[in-house]
Amino acid sequence: MKTELSYQELKEKLQHLEQKARTADILSNQIFEERQFLKILIDTIPSPIFHKDREGIYRHCNEAFSKDILGLCKNQILDKSLFDLPDKIPRKLAQLYREKDLELFESPGTQVYKSTVKCSDGKERIYQFYKSTILNEAGKPVGLVGIMLDITHLEKKNADLESLSYLDALTGVFNRRKFDAAFPELLKQDRPAGTLLNVAIIDIDHFKTFNDTHGHPAGDEALKCVALTIQQNLVKTDGSVFRIGGEEFCILYLTSSESIALQLTEKIRGDIATQPASSAISNSQLTISAGLLSIRGRLIDVKQIHREADRLMYQAKRSGRNKVVHKTV
Missing domain, CATH: 3.30.70.270 (Reverse transcriptase/Diguanylate cyclase domain)
Known part of the structure; x- marks a missing residue:
């Protein structure tokens, strides 16, 4: 029974492994570049974006959310919930946002609502929240992603138009x-x-x-x-x-x-x-x-x-x- 590979077989196997390694490197570089692209894209978007797990813990957020909304660095937000940031979010308000999240988890899909938010500069603005659940392979919600659109000026214009009417x-x-x-x-x-x-x-x-x-x-x-x-x-x-x-x-x-x-x-x-x-x-x-x-x-x-x-x-x-x-x- 043949147990040793010939020189030619060893050479072909080595070439195959080298090809796989090159492919793995290419894929790894592509994944890295795509991650960098997504990170830069999300941080470049001027609207606040956040990602929470099912427990309400922040897993990701962009600069607009961390700086403009909470006035914190990302590392002060990630791996924490709103209840862990009492200096920035009153507990009563944190509970209200948590209840909205739980509503979304109970009925997976999308959720849209308006809310007045006190931003890091001390000014209150009206935001439209667009949130959607993240599902695992079994189709169960394991988190959510949200984006906040500042509609303060639009609401003011609507109010002005309503007043004029x-x-x-x-x-x-x-x-x-x-x-x-x-x-x-x-x-x-x-x-x-x-x-x-x-x-x-x-x-x-x-x-x-x-x-x-x-x-x-x-x-x-x-x-x-x-x-x-x-x-x-x-x-x-x-x-x-x-x-x-x-x-x-x-x-x-x-x-x-x-x-x-x-x-x-x-x-x-x-x-x-x-x-x-x-x-x-x-x-x-x-x-x-x-x-x-x-x-x-x-x-x-x-x-x-x-x-x-x-x-x-x-x-x-x-x-x-x-x-x-x-x-x-």
Whole structure:
């Protein structure tokens, strides 16, 4: 039985081993380069990225996460959980993030949510979290990877757009859409004992005639003037004014008594009646008629309240205009 390899066989085997060694070196270099590429790529990405195991221990993170979010070096974060960093993350907040992680492990896949984060520079920013589970060969979650996108400016723009959608373009006061959204919520709120919620519907008298006589630009200026006068009188009440129709406004404000409620609306009526409606037109005074409803109890029927205040306003019109008709319910 042949036990020794011939010279040629030894040579071929040696060449085969050398080829395997070269292949292994090439693969090892490729793996090293790929790891370096991934490390550089992850650290270059400006968004915070992190990798946790199932126990909540950080296994990897990039510079944006370590420096911008926690203000630490990586070696101060890796092999630790948020509970191990009480100087950076309050325990209550760490528990909230842990609960979100556990939700993801219980339902493997992806998880997306928004959260306000206090960053290492002391500023609070809004981040969108995108997290996904890491599965082992058996398909069981063994960790998660997450990326955080700073959406602070986007949220601010959205808030600004939302705010604009609630403003009347001409006068700058709240519009009917805001009134329809805010009024029902205001009615549901608890008020201090003895406090009255006052609803006044204000309509400019003979406004069509004013427009026909002086033109629509003057009419627009008059609407702005009326809105400004109302706002100036509401400053100390923390009340709100809404343009709910062409020349119709509604004001909501709280007072401690009926007399104070009436005094405020009367003050608005008097101020409008004694000042020019347009700075470019002499003798351009306007007047208003107002229906003021003071609500003492827990009346929450929006339509009923609006209907009653509207009825009072038309009563003021019928009784000669430039008046306030008041009722308490």
